[in-house]
Amino acid sequence: MSDTTDGQVLTTQDGKPLKAALAKALRREKLRALLLIAPLLIFVLITFVAPIADMLFRSVENGIVAETLPKTAFALREWDPGSGNVPDEEVFAALYGDMVVAVGEKKHTRLGSRLNYEQSGISSLFRKTGRRIKRMDEAGPFTEQFLDADKKWGDVSTWQVLKQFSPKYTDGYFLNAFDAKRGIDGIEMKPADERIYMLLFGRTLFLSIVITLACLVLGYPIAFLLAALPLRTSNLLMILVLLPFWTSLLVRTSAWKVLLQQQGVINDFLVWTGLVSEAGRLVMINNQTGTIIAMTHILLPFMILPLYSVMKTISPTYVRAAKSLGANDWTAFWRVYFPQSVPGIGAGAVLAFILSIGYYITPELVGGTSGIFISNRIAYHISSSLNWGLAASLGTLLLVAVLVLFVVYDRIVGIDNVKLG
Numbered sequence: 001m002s003d004t005t006d007g008q009v010l011t012t013q014d015g016k017p018l019k020a021a022l023a024k025a026l027r028r029e030k031l032r033a034l035l036l037i038a039p040l041l042i043f044v045l046i047t048f049v050a051p052i053a054d055m056l057f058r059s060v061e062n063g064i065v066a067e068t069l070p071k072t073a074f075a076l077r078e079w080d081p082g083s084g085n086v087p088d089e090e091v092f093a094a095l096y097g098d099m100v101v102a103v104g105e106k107k108h109t110r111l112g113s114r115l116n117y118e119q120s121g122i123s124s125l126f127r128k129t130g131r132r133i134k135r136m137d138e139a140g141p142f143t144e145q146f147l148d149a150d151k152k153w154g155d156v157s158t159w160q161v162l163k164q165f166s167p168k169y170t171d172g173y174f175l176n177a178f179d180a181k182r183g184i185d186g187i188e189m190k191p192a193d194e195r196i197y198m199l200l201f202g203r204t205l206f207l208s209i210v211i212t213l214a215c216l217v218l219g220y221p222i223a224f225l226l227a228a229l230p231l232r233t234s235n236l237l238m239i240l241v242l243l244p245f246w247t248s249l250l251v252r253t254s255a256w257k258v259l260l261q262q263q264g265v266i267n268d269f270l271v272w273t274g275l276v277s278e279a280g281r282l283v284m285i286n287n288q289t290g291t292i293i294a295m296t297h298i299l300l301p302f303m304i305l306p307l308y309s310v311m312k313t314i315s316p317t318y319v320r321a322a323k324s325l326g327a328n329d330w331t332a333f334w335r336v337y338f339p340q341s342v343p344g345i346g347a348g349a350v351l352a353f354i355l356s357i358g359y360y361i362t363p364e365l366v367g368g369t370s371g372i373f374i375s376n377r378i379a380y381h382i383s384s385s386l387n388w389g390l391a392a393s394l395g396t397l398l399l400v401a402v403l404v405l406f407v408v409y410d411r412i413v414g415i416d417n418v419k420l421g
Helices: 017-060 063-068 070-078 087-104 108-116 123-135 143-147 156-164 174-178 198-230 232-247 249-260 265-273 288-311 316-324 329-357 363-367 374-383 388-412
Strands: 180-183 186-189
Touching: 017 388, 063 070, 063 108, 063 232, 070 087, 087 108, 087 123, 087 143, 108 123, 108 143, 123 143, 123 156, 174 180, 174 388, 180 198, 198 232, 198 288, 198 374, 198 388, 232 288, 249 265, 249 288, 249 363, 288 329, 316 329, 329 388, 363 374, 374 388
Parallel strands: none
Antiparallel strands: 180 186
């Protein structure tokens, strides 16, 4: 676009070129828009992007070994872990120098705790050696002195762990998350009795899908009824749908423990009606059944609300027109009404699934050993075992799994079909 007319430059009232003035005004509008969204952008970066970035970093960070035992890590570069022999005197001498400094700075216990995640017993090895290091002869020989302090220094596997986790970055956490480990011959699966995380991931995905389907089966008729009733009546009944939000999650979960236990209300009622015998009381708590029932109840409103908001926009004249053309009630519903409610199904399913896959309080209280999710294990490593690296790798894999399922959902259903009304 030219700012000239017959060779004359168009200007503003103050004599500035019109094109430059328009560009300046446009930049001013963009800057104003940026300043308006800056608080939200900063909030998202601090509360969402930064924690995810920190989680990704913790899942591969392993600087404690190189920082605590720098000379030992350097000396181990020449040692072959597949030789079957412990390192030579030079490596033990480097270990002595590093341990003297680490004990003085009280870092050796932290290092032992970190490596204990990889091999049981290393934590006690470093604590015991730390108590003996000051009594060692600094002139050597060091191999015999370390073996006298603890025989585990003569175990090749101890040195293999030290060498494997000497780099500042490691894939060990992700290998553990896949129930694998790095051995002498490369990556290998752990023994069958030590594999837990892949089982938990599979159980989490399976139960989340079951809970989502249960919410859909129960929530669709309720939303259909609410959308068909007069506005005054539906608003009154909607209070019953929202009522669980007014109660603490812990209270609702604890109530299900009372209801579902073998001496609970539901079993007592079934025995009283004669549907089950006293000796045949149902086991509905501390298993997958308890997790499904409790979480379906908790997540049901998240399915009903999107369905109701979409169904409320569907005009009843469409169904009446189908019936006037000869369709029966089922055909009119399935061919006319149901397709228009699919966006609500998509929105409710996404909400219920995403929320259920990350739940850990309810499965922890009612799931027992067979009904817990991978999120329970992540919470355990964060609060109890303090293995934050493994917790971060598990969280990263869970995030990736959700993103993959989201992409698959978009390919099959289409994210454009997800609406909240």
